[in-house]
Amino acid sequence: MFVKKGIVVAVSTALALGAGSALAETVIKFRFNDSEREEMRAALDEFESANPDIKVELQTISWKDARDQFLREAAVGQGPDVVHIAFVWTQEMAEAEVVMPIEELVQYGEFANGFDDFIATDLTEYEGKAYGVPWSADTWAMVYRTDVLESAGVDGLPTNWSELKAASTEVKEKTGKSGFAFAAANQIWFPVNYYLWSNGAGFVVEDGNGGYKIGVSQAQLADAMDYFKSFITDGEAPESIVTIDQPHDPTLMQALLDGNQAAALMPTNTFRQLLSAYEEANPGKPVPFASGPMMAGTGEPQTHLGGRTLVVNDSTKNPEAAWKLVQFLTSAELFEKYYTNQFPAQKSLLAQIDYRPEESGFADQLANHTRTWGAYAQSNAQMGQLWNTTSRAFSTALSGQKSSEEAAAELLSELERMLGN
Amino acid sequence: MRLSPGARERLTIFWMLFPTFLVIVGFYIYPTLYNLELSFTDITLLKLRKGGDWVGLANYWEFLRSSSFFDIALNTVFWLTAVSVTCRMILGLLFALLLNASFLKRMKLSTLARLILLVPWATPPVVAVIAWRWMFDPTHGAINSWLLSTGLISDPIAFVSNLSTVWPAINTIIVWNTTPLVAISLLAALQTVPQELNEAASIDGATKFQEFRFITLPYLIPTLSVLTLMSVIWTFNNFVYVWLATGAGPGTFTNVLATEVYLKAFVDLRIGYSAAIGVTMAVVMALFGALYFRLFGVGDMQEKVG
Numbered sequence: 001m002f003v004k005k006g007i008v009v010a011v012s013t014a015l016a017l018g019a020g021s022a023l024a025e026t027v028i029k030f031r032f033n034d035s036e037r038e039e040m041r042a043a044l045d046e047f048e049s050a051n052p053d054i055k056v057e058l059q060t061i062s063w064k065d066a067r068d069q070f071l072r073e074a075a076v077g078q079g080p081d082v083v084h085i086a087f088v089w090t091q092e093m094a095e096a097e098v099v100m101p102i103e104e105l106v107q108y109g110e111f112a113n114g115f116d117d118f119i120a121t122d123l124t125e126y127e128g129k130a131y132g133v134p135w136s137a138d139t140w141a142m143v144y145r146t147d148v149l150e151s152a153g154v155d156g157l158p159t160n161w162s163e164l165k166a167a168s169t170e171v172k173e174k175t176g177k178s179g180f181a182f183a184a185a186n187q188i189w190f191p192v193n194y195y196l197w198s199n200g201a202g203f204v205v206e207d208g209n210g211g212y213k214i215g216v217s218q219a220q221l222a223d224a225m226d227y228f229k230s231f232i233t234d235g236e237a238p239e240s241i242v243t244i245d246q247p248h249d250p251t252l253m254q255a256l257l258d259g260n261q262a263a264a265l266m267p268t269n270t271f272r273q274l275l276s277a278y279e280e281a282n283p284g285k286p287v288p289f290a291s292g293p294m295m296a297g298t299g300e301p302q303t304h305l306g307g308r309t310l311v312v313n314d315s316t317k318n319p320e321a322a323w324k325l326v327q328f329l330t331s332a333e334l335f336e337k338y339y340t341n342q343f344p345a346q347k348s349l350l351a352q353i354d355y356r357p358e359e360s361g362f363a364d365q366l367a368n369h370t371r372t373w374g375a376y377a378q379s380n381a382q383m384g385q386l387w388n389t390t391s392r393a394f395s396t397a398l399s400g401q402k403s404s405e406e407a408a409a410e411l412l413s414e415l416e417r418m419l420g421n
Numbered sequence: 422m423r424l425s426p427g428a429r430e431r432l433t434i435f436w437m438l439f440p441t442f443l444v445i446v447g448f449y450i451y452p453t454l455y456n457l458e459l460s461f462t463d464i465t466l467l468k469l470r471k472g473g474d475w476v477g478l479a480n481y482w483e484f485l486r487s488s489s490f491f492d493i494a495l496n497t498v499f500w501l502t503a504v505s506v507t508c509r510m511i512l513g514l515l516f517a518l519l520l521n522a523s524f525l526k527r528m529k530l531s532t533l534a535r536l537i538l539l540v541p542w543a544t545p546p547v548v549a550v551i552a553w554r555w556m557f558d559p560t561h562g563a564i565n566s567w568l569l570s571t572g573l574i575s576d577p578i579a580f581v582s583n584l585s586t587v588w589p590a591i592n593t594i595i596v597w598n599t600t601p602l603v604a605i606s607l608l609a610a611l612q613t614v615p616q617e618l619n620e621a622a623s624i625d626g627a628t629k630f631q632e633f634r635f636i637t638l639p640y641l642i643p644t645l646s647v648l649t650l651m652s653v654i655w656t657f658n659n660f661v662y663v664w665l666a667t668g669a670g671p672g673t674f675t676n677v678l679a680t681e682v683y684l685k686a687f688v689d690l691r692i693g694y695s696a697a698i699g700v701t702m703a704v705v706m707a708l709f710g711a712l713y714f715r716l717f718g719v720g721d722m723q724e725k726v727g
Contacts, residue, residue, distance in 0.1 A: 068466060068687040075469035096467040185670055240559050240579040242671040251560060382467070388688045396672030400584055410488065 026321045029080035031059040033066050034269070034308075036341060043338035047328045054321045064186070064245065067092070067384060074098030074313055081316040082325050087123045087134065088373055088383040090309050094126035099311040100319065102130040108323040111330065117346045120305055123377055132309035133326055134345035138268040139303045140190055140247075140294065141365040147288040148262040151175055157292040161195065161227065164263065164295050168236045171262040178261040179236035181252060184228065186245040188394045189387045191265055193304065195224050197371070198297030203386060203415060204375045212379035214415050221408035225397040232398060242399040248273065256289075257281065265294070267306070268362050269341040275358060291361030293369055305370040307345050381418040389414050453703075460696035466687070473693050480697035489673060489681075497657060497677040500588045505595045506652045510645065512596060513603025518633075520604065521611045535605070542601035549598040550665040557581055557590055582671050591675060595662050603648055610644040611637065650713050654706055678702050 032040050037060055044056045059080055061069055067089050073079030075098065085093065093099045102115065102124075111117065115130065124132040142164075144157060149167065152174040158164040168179025182191055196202055196216055205215030231237040244251060247266040255261035257278055266274075271291060278287060294301040310329060312322045328334065332352075335344045343366070344350060355363040377383055393411035396402045402410075424432065460480055464473025484490060516538060525531045541549070556563045559577035568574045580590040618636050627635070660679035663669060669676040669684060676684070678698060686695035 065687075068690070071466045071469070071690075075466075092467055097470050185668065238559060238579065240582045242579075243582045243667060245668070251558070254560075382690070385689050388684075392673055395670055396674070399582070399671030399674060401672040401674045 025055055026053060026318050027055045027057060028082065028316070028318050028321050028325060029057045029059055030082045030084075030325060031061060031066070031070070031080040032084045033061055033063050034084070034342070035273070036339060039338045039340070043329075043334055047325065050328075051321075051324060054324065056325060070313075071096055071098065074315060077315040079313050079315065081313050081318060081322040082329075083311050083313060084135070085132070085309050085311055087120055087307050087309050088377060088387075090124045090132040090311065091126045091377060092382060092384060093311055094129070094131040098314050099131045100314050100316070102133065105312060105319060105323045105326075108320045109327055111327065113346065113348050117348050119345050119347060119350070120307065120372055123372060124309055132311040133330060135308045135310045135330060136269075136339070136342035137305065137307040137345040137350065137366070138343060139305060139362070139366050139370050140194070140265050140267050141271075141303065141361045142292045142294060143256070143264050143266055143271055143274070143361075144290050144292065145256055145259055145262050145288055146290050148175060148177055148259055152262065154262075157290065158263075158295065159293075160296040161198070165227070165230065168231060168263065169234065172234070172236045175262075177259075178238060178255060180231055180263040181237035181241055181255065181261050182228070182231075182265055183244045183247045183249060183252065184232070184237075184241040184398050185243055185395050186388070186391045187247060188228065188398070189391045190304070191228065192224055192390065192394055194265075194294050194302060195227065195297065196220065197302040198295060198299055200297070200299050202375070203390065204379045204381055204419065206375050212375050212381075212419060214412065214419065215375075216412075218405070218408045218412055221411060222397075222404040225394055225404040225407060228394070229398045229404070242395060253277070259288070268343060268359075268366075271359065271362065272341040275356070287358055289358050291359055293361055293365045301365075301369050302371050303365055303369060305366075305372050308342075380420045381415070385418060386415075389418070456696050457700055459693050460700045462693045463691075464693045466690035466692055469692070476693070480694045481701065484694065484698055484701065489676065492673070493676050493678060493681050496675060497679075500592070500675075501595075501659070501663065501677050502653055502656045504588070505592045505599075505656055506649065508592060508596045509600050509603050509652060510649060512600045513607055513648075514641070514645075516600065516604035517607035517611055520608050535608075538601045538604055540601075541597050542599070542605075544598060546598055546661045547665060550594055550662060553590075553594045553597070554581060554666060581667050584671065584674055587667060587671065587675055591663060591666050594666060595656070595659075598662075599652075603652070606644055606648055607641060610641050614640045646717055650710070653709065653713075657706060657709075658702060 030044070034040075037058070041058055044058055048055060063086075066085065070079055070083055070085070071093070074093075075096070079098075083099075090099070094101075106115075111133075115121065115133075118134040119137055120134050121130060124130045124134065142157070148171060149157075152167075152171040154167045154170050158167045164180055171177055171179040182188065193203070199220070201217075201220050202215040204212050207213040232239055232241065238251070238255075240251060247264065248270045252261070252264060253270075253274060256264060256274060271289075275287060275289060278289065294303050310326050312319060312326065316322050330344070330346065332344070332349055335342065335349060343353060350366075353363075373383065376386060390411065393407050393414070397404045397407035459473070461475060461477060462473030463476045463479075519525070520531065520534055520538065525534055544552075555561070557565075557580035559565055559579045559582075562577075562580075564580070565574075565577040569577065578586060580586045614637055619632050622632050622636055658679055660683060663675050663677050663680050664683065667675045669680040679702070682695050682698050682702070685691045685698065
């Protein structure tokens with residue numbers, strides 16, 4: 001009898017507790033794709049302590065698959081509540097109707113310094129509405145292994161593409177090490193654009209009549225292909241870079257850490273990870289790295305103002321909790337304590353950053369030599385498709401699969417199709 | 422209304438088969454028809470909610486006329502399928518004969534040899550590709566280290582980045598991972614060959630090659646033909662090895678039909694166009710299957726399978 005009664009009480013209590021916690025607790029999913037997963041989990045623990053009625057499930061997916069995976073899920077009403085995406089995907093997500101407009105979310109709370117405090121908000125706008133919150137800002141700059149440059153007798157850092165090539169050749173000839181190496185598959189998109197921009201060209205430019213046109217000739221494209229290919233054919237970069245997608249690929253990072261490569265280009269967070277890895281492996285030793293602005297061409301050096309955006313899934317059942325999380329993730333505290341490899345995408349927070357001496361190139365680049373994607377993002381061409389098509393075309397030329405002229409002609413014809421001309 | 426015994430029997434059969442029929446419709450026929458429908462539209466990943474517009478055969482026409490079509494077809498048919506299936510069959514047969522050899526039995530090594538052979542097959546393809554990529558690595562890879570240390574090469578080879586070595590590298594991974602299945606299947610077939618036939622042939626003065634050619638091989642042909650058919654279909658549609666090893670690169674040098682489906686659908690976001698390539702692949706394989714059955718004879722094949 002006692003046993004029976006005990007079971008009834010226990011079951012009732014468990015059901016009551018379960019029902020109570022189910023009522024009190026909102027579970028939201030946050031998809032975060034950077035490598036600082038542990039730090040982010042610690043930050044979310046703090047968020048959960050401050051908001052005991054909200055639990056956050058952290059998901060991670062590789063950046064390479066992040067855009068397509070979310071589009072597939074969101075199209076059928078699934079997917080995480082808050083998603084970490086690239087700046088340039090926001091308009092595509094808005095066009096696909098899978099993310100919530102910010103104006104519907106601000107009813108749950110405003111940002112401390114308002115939405116205008118964020119940079120690059122134009123990239124989050126689609127048909128007059130903002131659909132994402134710029135979260136982290138970054139750009140790319142040059143990174144050098146100063147001891148390798150010194151041993152090759154290269155004085156000072158190169159400032160233009162010709163000097164970079166000369167320094168790279170010098171390193172190879174004097175030391176036998178790699179000069180300038182880069183990810184030549186998917187992310188060759190970035191150096192190629194920097195090369196074209198600094199030489200007055202660009203894949204998409206305004207046509208002066210409110211439309212857009214291709215801003216690069218076949219000869220300019222072939223020249224850019226030949227320039228980057230020369231590092232491989234002259235033996236200054238390993239042949240394996242033609243299948244390397246990311247600047248943080250172990251092959252490139254290890255060569256820099258081991259002092260087997262003199263120069264590279266990379267985003268801010270990758271450089272910070274490189275510095276940490278070196279310091280961890282060589283405690284107390286001076287850091288033999290320096291950063292410098294991107295190369296100049298016939299004009300000023302220019303890189304893109306890039307970064308990450310936070311968006312809220314249009315199918316979320318918990319928009320208020322999702323928005324609370326977005327507000328927490330954009331707080332100064334998060335960047336100070338947890339997300340320290342990244343720069344915040346808020347003007348007020350960017351002004352407070354203390355750069356390390358090795359990061360002076362990134363500071364200079366970010367402050368003086370960046371531009372947004374502008375016409376690229378505003379034209380008919382989808383940024384993602386433009387990026388992938390360009391990278392594939394350059395990769396076919398750099399690998400020797402096609403001649404530069406042939407690859408450039410095919411790329412131009414694809415660009416015409418994408419722009420709808 | 423009373424049904425005749427024959428009608429009742431047919432009705433019973435119908436109801437017993439109905440769940441299976443539903444499963445086939447739900448998991449095979451519906452997706453196939455849906456894919457066919459998508460292939461006639463311009464739907465993209467960005468328009469999944471809105472739906473695409475009807476474009477008729479435009480996707481098929483664009484694919485068949487594209488400048489990359491010939492390269493992709495050649496890569497798929499020759500490099501991916503013909504080369505790897507041929508290597509697999511020949512090596513599988515050699516391993517099966519080796520495992521069936523009497524000297525292994527005498528040395529009590531048969532079981533150990535079979536276990537060793539099964540290791541590559543038990544390795545998941547993803548793991549196999551990653552492991553081989555590391556071995557092929559020009560800086561830290563074991564293969565380059567060995568080639569350099571023996572003086573066979575003076576500079577490391579970027580196996581998966583160099584145009585002349587990338588296909589042999591991919592095929593090495595595929596053959597390593599999949600040959601054991603062929604070998605084990607052929608070993609099972611080998612064990613059905615009556616030993617008295619070999620003994621009789623030997624007494625009559627037949628050489629070892631003649632024994633293999635006129636006794637063993639005819640017994641293996643049914644198994645070999647089924648394995649070839651399955652291997653061709655499986656390899657032709659395979660995505661994993663090429664994608665994980667090279668991402669269809671360098672450039673688009675190792676792009677095959679399966680990777681083109683992925684690239685068009687999930688990189689360029691053109692779901693409709695990608696569906697058209699998928700349908701084309703299915704048609705090609707259906708035609709190949711029909712031709713293969715015709716060459717070997719349907720009745721003969723049923724006998725071989727069953």
